[in-house]
Amino acid sequence: MTWMTPLDFAVRYTAVLILALIVVIFGIVAPAFLAPGSLMSTLKAASFIGIAAVGMVFVLLTAGIDLSVGSAMYLAPVIAGIAMQRLGIDVAPALLLCLLVGAAIGLVNAILIVRLRIVPFIATLAMLFLVRGLGIWSTGSRQIDFPASMRAFGQSALFGIPMPVIAFAIVAAAAHIVLAHTAFGRHIYAFGNDAEAARKAGLPVRRMQAAVYVICSTCAALAGFVLISQIGRIDAGFGEGREFDVITAAVLGGASLFGGIGSAVSAVLGAVTVQAVKAGLVYAGVNLYLQPIVQGAIIFLAVFLDGLRAIRMEKQARRSIRPLA
Amino acid sequence: MQTLTLAAALAAGTVLSAGAASAANICFAFQDLETEFWVAGHQAITTALQEGGHTVIERNANEDANRQLEQVRDCIAQGVDGIIIIPQDGESAATIVNEAQNADVPIAVFNRPPSDLSKGIIVVADNATIAEQAVDFALTKAIERAGGEPVQPLILVGDLGDPNAVGRRAGFNAAVEKHGDAVATPIEVASNWDAATALSNLEAAVTANPNIDMLFTSSDFLFPTIRSVLEPRGMWKAAGEEGHVVMAGLDGDATACSLIKEGYVDATGVQDLYFEADAALEALLAAMEAGEAQPNQVIEDPGFALTTDNIGEREMDMWGCVLLAEGFLNK
Numbered sequence: 001m002t003w004m005t006p007l008d009f010a011v012r013y014t015a016v017l018i019l020a021l022i023v024v025i026f027g028i029v030a031p032a033f034l035a036p037g038s039l040m041s042t043l044k045a046a047s048f049i050g051i052a053a054v055g056m057v058f059v060l061l062t063a064g065i066d067l068s069v070g071s072a073m074y075l076a077p078v079i080a081g082i083a084m085q086r087l088g089i090d091v092a093p094a095l096l097l098c099l100l101v102g103a104a105i106g107l108v109n110a111i112l113i114v115r116l117r118i119v120p121f122i123a124t125l126a127m128l129f130l131v132r133g134l135g136i137w138s139t140g141s142r143q144i145d146f147p148a149s150m151r152a153f154g155q156s157a158l159f160g161i162p163m164p165v166i167a168f169a170i171v172a173a174a175a176h177i178v179l180a181h182t183a184f185g186r187h188i189y190a191f192g193n194d195a196e197a198a199r200k201a202g203l204p205v206r207r208m209q210a211a212v213y214v215i216c217s218t219c220a221a222l223a224g225f226v227l228i229s230q231i232g233r234i235d236a237g238f239g240e241g242r243e244f245d246v247i248t249a250a251v252l253g254g255a256s257l258f259g260g261i262g263s264a265v266s267a268v269l270g271a272v273t274v275q276a277v278k279a280g281l282v283y284a285g286v287n288l289y290l291q292p293i294v295q296g297a298i299i300f301l302a303v304f305l306d307g308l309r310a311i312r313m314e315k316q317a318r319r320s321i322r323p324l325a
Numbered sequence: 326m327q328t329l330t331l332a333a334a335l336a337a338g339t340v341l342s343a344g345a346a347s348a349a350n351i352c353f354a355f356q357d358l359e360t361e362f363w364v365a366g367h368q369a370i371t372t373a374l375q376e377g378g379h380t381v382i383e384r385n386a387n388e389d390a391n392r393q394l395e396q397v398r399d400c401i402a403q404g405v406d407g408i409i410i411i412p413q414d415g416e417s418a419a420t421i422v423n424e425a426q427n428a429d430v431p432i433a434v435f436n437r438p439p440s441d442l443s444k445g446i447i448v449v450a451d452n453a454t455i456a457e458q459a460v461d462f463a464l465t466k467a468i469e470r471a472g473g474e475p476v477q478p479l480i481l482v483g484d485l486g487d488p489n490a491v492g493r494r495a496g497f498n499a500a501v502e503k504h505g506d507a508v509a510t511p512i513e514v515a516s517n518w519d520a521a522t523a524l525s526n527l528e529a530a531v532t533a534n535p536n537i538d539m540l541f542t543s544s545d546f547l548f549p550t551i552r553s554v555l556e557p558r559g560m561w562k563a564a565g566e567e568g569h570v571v572m573a574g575l576d577g578d579a580t581a582c583s584l585i586k587e588g589y590v591d592a593t594g595v596q597d598l599y600f601e602a603d604a605a606l607e608a609l610l611a612a613m614e615a616g617e618a619q620p621n622q623v624i625e626d627p628g629f630a631l632t633t634d635n636i637g638e639r640e641m642d643m644w645g646c647v648l649l650a651e652g653f654l655n656k
Contacts, residue, residue, distance in 0.1 A: 032533045041532045045525035129387070141358035143546075155557050227521055233549040235520060236358060240388070242521070275525065282529040288482055288515050 011316075014309040015254050015269045018302045022273060026280030033283040040162065042279045043272065047168035048227040049242070050271030053249035054175045055219025057267045058212040060250055061179075061192040063259025064120040068109060069246050071131035072217045073224030073239035076101040078135045080225065081144035081234060091153045095225055102221025103214050105131055110210035128243070136236055143235045146228065154229030164226045168268075171219060175264035188212065192259030220246070249274050252302055256310075273302065348377075349613055352400030354384040354393055354421075355411040361546070361578045361653070362598070363411065365644055366436060369602035370409060377610075390417035397421050401428045407609045408432040415440040415488045429618035433609045436601060438488050446612065448605040448624045452489050455594035455628035456496025456575050457503075460541050462592040462632045463573035464500055467539040468507045470571065476504075476538045479512040479530060481523055481551070483543040490518070493543040493575055496594075516543065520550045527554045537570055545574040545581035545593055545645070552589075563588035564633065577631060578645040579653045585636055592632040598644040601626050 010017060027034040052069050059066045080098035083089050089097070105127065112123035156163045179185035187208050191198040199205050228234045253270025255262025277298050281291045351374055358364045374381045382400055386393035390413040400408060401424070408425050410432065412418035418439035425432035426444060433446035442449075460478075467476040480497050483490030494513075501508050514530045516523035531537060531554055542551060555561040555570060562569040565588065574581050577595030584590035604624045612620035631643045640646045 030533065035532075038529070038532050041528050045528055048521060048525075132387075136357075141364050143361070145549075151553065151556075155553070227524070231520055231524060231549050231553045233520075235546060237518070238520060240519075278525060279529040282514065282526050283533045285512070288485060288513050291515060 008316075011309050011312050014306050015252070015266060015273070015302075018305060019269055019273045019276060022276050022280060022298065026276070026284060030280070030283035030285070033280055038279070038283070040165070042275050043168075044162045044164050045279065046271045046275035047164035048223050049245050049249050049274065050168050050268055051171050051223040051226060052220045052242070052246040053253070053267040053271045054171050054264050055216040055223075056246050056250045057175070057253075057255050057262045057264060058179075058188065059120075059216045060247075060255045060257060061188045061259060061262050062209055062212050063192055063195070063257075064113070064209070064212065065124065065247070065257070066109065066213060066216045066220075067121065067124040067243045068105060068127035068131055069216065069220035070239040070242035071128050071135065072102050072105045072220040073227075073242055074234070074236075075105065075131045075135040075138075076221030077224045077228045077234050077238075078139055078144055081146050081228075082138065084147055084150065085144065091149050091229075094150070095222075098221050098225045099218055102218040105221070106214035106217030107210075109213040109217060113213065114206050114210045132240070139236065141236045143233050146232045146234075148232075150229050151232040154226070154232070164230065167222065167226050171222065172264050172268045175267075179264055184208065184211070189260060192261075195259075245274065248299065252299060252306070254306060261310075274299065348379055349406035349610075350380045350382065350404070351609075352382045352384065352397065352403075352405040352408045353410075354386065354396050354400065354408065356386050356393065356413045357388045358385075361580075361645065361648065362576050362596070365648065366411065366598055366602065369598060370435065370606065373602060373606050377606075386413065388413055390414060393417065394421055394424065397424060401425065401430055405430060407613050409435055409605060409609060411435045412437050412439065414486055419444070426619045431609055431612045431618060431620050433605045435605050436489075436596070440488075442623055444619075444621055446605065446608045446620050446622045446624070448601045448608075448626065450489070450596040450601065450626040450628055452492030452575070452594075453496035453499065455596065455630070456493040456541075456543075457500045458496075458628075458630035459573040459575060459592040459594035459632075460497045460500035461503065462630055462634075463539050463541065463571045464504050464508060466591055467571040468504060470569075471507075471538060475507060475509040477509045477512070477534065477536055478539040478541065479514060479534070479537045481514050481516045481527060481540070481542040481547055483516060484518045485515075487518070490543055493594075497541050497543075512537070516547060518544065520547065523547050523550045524553065527551065531555070531558065531560075539571040539573075541572070542574045545576040545578040548572075548574060548580050548584055548590065561589065564591060576645070577643040579649040580645070582631070582640070582643060582646040582649045585631065585633060588633070592630050593643075593645075594628060595631050595643045595645075596628050597626050597642070 032038060076098045079101045080094040083097055084094045109124055109127055112118045113120050158166055187203045190203060191205050191208060224239060249270035250267050252273055253266030255266050277295050281294060286294060353370060355367055358367055371381055384396035386396060393413060397408060408430055410421055415438060418434055419441040422432055422439055422445035435448055438447055438449040482494050501511055512530055512534055514526045552561050559568060560570050572590045573592040575594035577593055581590055581593040608622055631639055
């Protein structure tokens with residue numbers, strides 16, 4: 001049995017160590033931050049961005065990007081809300097409808113990117129405006145109030161675990177199984193590492209590339225539904241700019257914008273890290289003007305350390321192909 | 326889209342008062358219509374302009390300050406007679422006012438003041454005073470309930486890049502100072518005018534400080550978010566019930582009106598939307614009539630606080646109660 005050196009351990013588990021460091025520092029500054037209720041509250045708050053970040057990892061793994069997630073978070077629950085109001089449908093069918101709308105948004109993204117060969121950045125940027133515009137148009141800029149059953153669902157818990165955390169765990173576990181234990185998952189990594197080689201190897205790259213955008217938008221729709229189910233109302237500004245939070249969470253957890261690197265676990269770590277920083281600043285009572293600065297600095301430091309880790313791992317990988325002495 | 330009967334009636338009055346002004350081309354450039362307030366403000370202005378026989382060129386910048394500047398430039402190029410803007414922020418508003426005045430087109434800024442108040446017709450709510458009135462009422466109630474113990478207040482602050490949010494925070498702090506030692510150091514929670522941010526930050530703040538006696542939200546649209554945090558903790562109680570957290574807001578929307586009636590909210594600072602729309606149009610049309618290309622004027626909306634004590638008399642002075650009476654929340 002060979003033991004890892006502390007440096008190798010640090011290199012391998014940078015994202016976990018950064019999260020642990022943040023928790024310890026804020027725990028020292030504000031001990032209430034470490035109370036079980038506080039940690040669960042942080043996890044619950046992280047679920048919104050976390051669910052969407054898990055979906056985003058699928059896209060990032062293919063070296064793509066989806067800028068329309070914030071708009072999908074808005075439009076899909078809006079359609080579900082309108083259906084609940086006008087057709088009187090219950091929470092479960094509303095959730096299904098929300099997911100279908102999310103999948104439809106992803107499908108349009110996929111058609112634009114895979115079929116029409118538009119660059120993902122441009123295609124999803126256009127969809128960002130189109131989808132939000134559809135939402136604003138369908139609501140006339142007005143808020144949608146959901147029935148009481150929606151809030152009852154959003155505020156429910158199972159064995160003391162809040163519904164948003166359960167939804168987050170299910171999505172993360174399902175994504176982990178798909179990415180780590182299925183042929184589809186291996187195809188995604190193969191495509192992200194070398195798209196041309198994957199194509200030449202006969203992998204169904206177009207279908208796979210389309211699927212990741214559908215998954216991403218569906219996750220974004222679910223994230224929006226999970227958050228709105230807690231509030232019971234959706235306003236016209238909901239989800240705006242959230243695409244950046246989602247991408248930040250995925251990248252902070254270790255996903256690469258250049259494809260091939262990342263996992264469901266990394267998205268979970270990234271989302272929880274971002275939320276831990278935000279919550280920690282509230283617990284510590286940091287001045288409101290300083291909060292975005294401190295938050296930005298911590299996230300920059302985390303990404304910087306992760307960058308160092310990537311460089312070191314690359315060097316180690318290069319060393320490993322040499323014959324052992 | 327709701328019909329703003331009262332707004333239309335008031336606006337009709339505006340147009341009549343400025344009846345001497347001939348039909349004009351007015352550019353109305355606004356940022357996104359995200360809350361009831363902006364929807365109602367937009368409706369009040371457009372209805373008034375159309376009923377006055379003026380041609381309205383509407384431009385929605387979707388919260389993009391640069392796009393709004395381009396839209397205003399486009400309006401100027403089209404030869405409009407006057408411009409009304411709801412800007413994205415104070416800095417961009419100042420730039421746009423300069424742009425219009427350099428082209429000799431009269432411009433009025435609605436509700437969100439530019440960083441430079443010396444140029445343009447600026448209609449602005451006195452956010453600090455309005456917030457102070459509402460918070461003062463709420464703190465007085467909370468102190469009465471506290472029985473000698475210092476009251477713990479919490480403020481949900483808006484986007485600190487928005488002068489309205491800064492003014493409301495200043496008004497809150499002024500009211501807190503007024504009550505001296507009876508009030509503990511306030512807990513400040515950032516919302517950035519975003520429900521999801523408010524939800525996560527408020528959840529953290531209330532978990533860390535469960536003994537909050539008084540809560541002030543810088544905008545009424547966050548009341549449903551506040552409810553979702555307080556309700557599971559047994560802190561969402563109407564006045565008179567054990568555990569009631571004294572609450573105040575600002576804007577005067579339909580939800581706040583409904584919650585004051587139900588007893589969950591104790592007061593809200595009201596921006597007199599109809600006065601603001603009326604004043605902006607009247608000043609702009611008067612300047613155009615007088616051939617004044619660069620009118621400079623600050624018109625302040627003093628606002629008022631609608632409280633559980635005065636709702637009987639002042640209910641229909643608040644735009645949100647008018648919307649509520651029209652069935653806005655049921656549409």
